Amino acid sequence: MFVRHIIRIPNLSRGLATHARPLSAVPAALRLKTGQSFQGRSFGAEKSIFGETVFSTSITSYTESMTDPSYRGQILVFTTPLIGNYGVPLNKAPFDSQDVGVVLESQNIQCAAVIVGDVAEKFSHHAAVESLADWCKRHNVPGITGVDTRAITRLLRDQGTTLGHVAIGADTYLDAPKEHEYWDPSAENLVDQISTKIPYQLNPSGSIKIAVLDFGAKANILRALVRRDAAVTVFPWNYDFNTVRDEFDGLFLTNGPGDPVHCMEAALKLRRTLQEWSKPIFGICMGHQIIGMAAGLDAYRMTFGNRGHNQPVLALASAGSIKAGRVYVTSQNHQYALKLQDPFPAGWEPFFINCNDSSVEGIKSTVESGKKVWGVQFHPESAGGPLDTIEVSCSQSIFEVMDTYYTL
Numbered sequence: 416m417f418v419r420h421i422i423r424i425p426n427l428s429r430g431l432a433t434h435a436r437p438l439s440a441v442p443a444a445l446r447l448k449t450g451q452s453f454q455g456r457s458f459g460a461e462k463s464i465f466g467e468t469v470f471s472t473s474i475t476s477y478t479e480s481m482t483d484p485s486y487r488g489q490i491l492v493f494t495t496p497l498i499g500n501y502g503v504p505l506n507k508a509p510f511d512s513q514d515v516g517v518v519l520e521s522q523n524i525q526c527a528a529v530i531v532g533d534v535a536e537k538f539s540h541h542a543a544v545e546s547l548a549d550w551c552k553r554h555n556v557p558g559i560t561g562v563d564t565r566a567i568t569r570l571l572r573d574q575g576t577t578l579g580h581v582a583i584g585a586d587t588y589l590d591a592p593k594e595h596e597y598w599d600p601s602a603e604n605l606v607d608q609i610s611t612k613i614p615y616q617l618n619p620s621g622s623i624k625i626a627v628l629d630f631g632a633k634a635n636i637l638r639a640l641v642r643r644d645a646a647v648t649v650f651p652w653n654y655d656f657n658t659v660r661d662e663f664d665g666l667f668l669t670n671g672p673g674d675p676v677h678c679m680e681a682a683l684k685l686r687r688t689l690q691e692w693s694k695p696i697f698g699i700c701m702g703h704q705i706i707g708m709a710a711g712l713d714a715y716r717m718t719f720g721n722r723g724h725n726q727p728v729l730a731l732a733s734a735g736s737i738k739a740g741r742v743y744v745t746s747q748n749h750q751y752a753l754k755l756q757d758p759f760p761a762g763w764e765p766f767f768i769n770c771n772d773s774s775v776e777g778i779k780s781t782v783e784s785g786k787k788v789w790g791v792q793f794h795p796e797s798a799g800g801p802l803d804t805i806e807v808s809c810s811q812s813i814f815e816v817m818d819t820y821y822t823l
């Protein structure tokens with residue numbers, strides 16, 4: 416009996432530590448436009464790139480963060496020292512009417528590069544099929560390991576998000592780029608590069624019809640809608656929803672990369688929707704910023720933004736299962752925020768506020784306005800991140816907006 420039991424143990428071998436290919440000793444350096452430089456070793460693609468250097472305080476979910484389209488153009492520094500220890504899963508789900516066909520947040524790695532203190536050369540997870548280094552190599556994304564990410568983070572916290580150059584191999588011996596050579600992703604309309612070009616549908620036989628404006632949607636946002644049996648139609652970010660709005664029960668605006676000012680066109684179209692349409696509208700992150708701009712609020716660039724899965728937000732109003740005065744721990748990834756102005760535009764009120772920096776974390780239409788509109792700066796759909804707001808906040812997404820304000 417005992418022997419038989421032991422013989423079965425190899426079934427568990429997928430969960431045991433797996434050795435990835437040993438890392439190369441190719442030198443690598445992160446050079447910041449402000450002059451500082453950090454030397455380390457290359458992993459992933461041996462290719463030098465430019466980008467905007469940001470840090471994330473998330474402890475897990477490097478695979479979800481790296482495939483989140485909102486990280487496009489960014490050099491992502493992880494403050495957690497050991498990254499890669501559970502490898503990378505096969506990023507494929509059945510591509511059918513229910514799903515966009517991935518298990519992570521999009522098909523590709525979206526960030527421009529990753530910077531880690533110590534990349535794991537061994538990985539261990541039952542779903543892992545490759546190492547972080549091999550995954551980066553396959554996607555032509557460079558990484559640097561062996562740098563003091565704490566020092567980089569302290570710098571970025573003081574001087575703000577900074578343009579950077581990831582130099583690999585021979586490039587590390589060359590002079591740092593001149594100031595004007597640094598590429599600034601926020602000057603481009605990144606949303607236009609990533610948004611779907613043509614409308615498509617998920618779960619067409621769903622019981623409630625939701626239109627989604629795609630600014631660079633994380634897959635889990637679409638899954639969250641389908642899971643609640645929505646028939647989801649995903650439109651390009653600048654599609655004029657006003658031309659089809661009679662066919663829908665609700666409108667959802669997704670997350671997305673870059674400066675929201677490039678999407679002013681969408682905010683202006685939404686302004687008309689807000690004036691003429693009274694069905695529920697809900698937005699996450701970029702979607703929330705677009706709703707705010709349509710309502711007449713300004714968006715501004717924060718010093719270093721908020722990226723991580725441990726951001727506390729205070730609810731200022733009660734609505735649905737949200738209780739005023741409660742703090743919720745949330746997942747975030749943003750550089751811009753809506754300006755807290757006093758008074759708020761007529762018919763609107765702040766909904767959540769960040770406990771660390773007092774930035775606006777949510778807005779909503781007032782009950783008196785008769786509208787049913789919410790936006791949250793954080794990611795209630797939480798992939799990755801704490802599940803706190805999945806249960807208790809507006810993460811019930813547009814459905815909770817609907818439940819809160821009217822019965823379907």
Ligand SMILES: NC(=O)CC[C@H](N)C(=O)O
Nearest residue numbers: 670671673700701750751
């Ligand atoms: N995750 C997002 O949607 C981010 C929104 C916007 N690109 C920002 O950085 O603030």
